[in-house]
Amino acid sequence: MSKFVLNTWYPLTWSRQVGRSLSSHCIVGKQLVVYRTAAGQVAAMDDSCPHRLMPLSMGKLKGDTIECGYHGLTFDCFGKCVRIPGQDLIPAGMRTQSYPTHEQMGLVWIWMGDPALADTSLVFDLPQYHDSAWSAVEGDALEIGTSYLNLADNLCDPSHVSYVHLSTLGNSASEGVPVQSREEKGKVVTWRWIIDAPPIPLFAKYRNFKGNVDRWHYYHYHAPSIAIIDFGTADTGTGAPEGNRDDCIQIYACHFITPVDEHRCIDHWLHVKNFHADEATNLALSADFRTAFAEDKVILEAIERNEQRYPERRPVKIAIDASPTRMRRMVDAMLSKEAAA
């Protein structure tokens, strides 16, 4: 059984990173060569010449084809061999696997499973990303030396911000506030409200709140590797918990996770906010997020090291683990379904 769900759209890399040159990317344990065709399509295929397994990314992009750097075998953007220097016959097996791609929200998405099922209408989208009242700012591709599921745990878990992100996303006011969890189709939602408490440092920088605030966190985890965190703040007493969010700061912090292999993942993060800001403010906001996610990276890599050191130890669960448990069950069910098919 594959260790990864394959029939799903995974984020692979930022669209801005793919151009008219060859690059190599690893996802679900497979190394791919990626480039953009002259017409602008993103081509992705196994980064291995079927002849001697030379990485094709070490070859040359010629037009829309790749010429292997070892013996000049040439492959089109679908992985079909179109030239073998010195012979006319091209053996039937001389091809490399290619994968469907699609671009959305500034990212290249890839389908590593059955290409017949690669329906582009299933690629994740956030309506606010396209709404002119909102503004989106791309962040980084943060490589973390841990399983993507450990990162997904973290992104189903609002409670850690009170301890890990005290300079940015959290403060001690939320320490004792219980976390709620529910399951929807293909999704786990985790949330909590902190009522009549001081604003977190990140939001206090961007707005002069009159005093205490009501703030919310809704963590939407879309199996297997997308997390959208809706968090916002309004002055206490303005009715935010009842649905009046006319006067608030609201941000969708988006995490598009690439499972690189069993022990590494890449968090492509960006934020979509309900206000426009100048470049300096956007950069400052990104810097705060960068600080916070670097704090998560330290913790997740330390956990990964201990998991590898003590493979027999299993987490002893507490109430805040309801959503991570649901998330992992959901991924297990997807894996079982694919294995059965």
Ligand SMILES: [Fe+2]
């Ligand atoms: Fe975090």
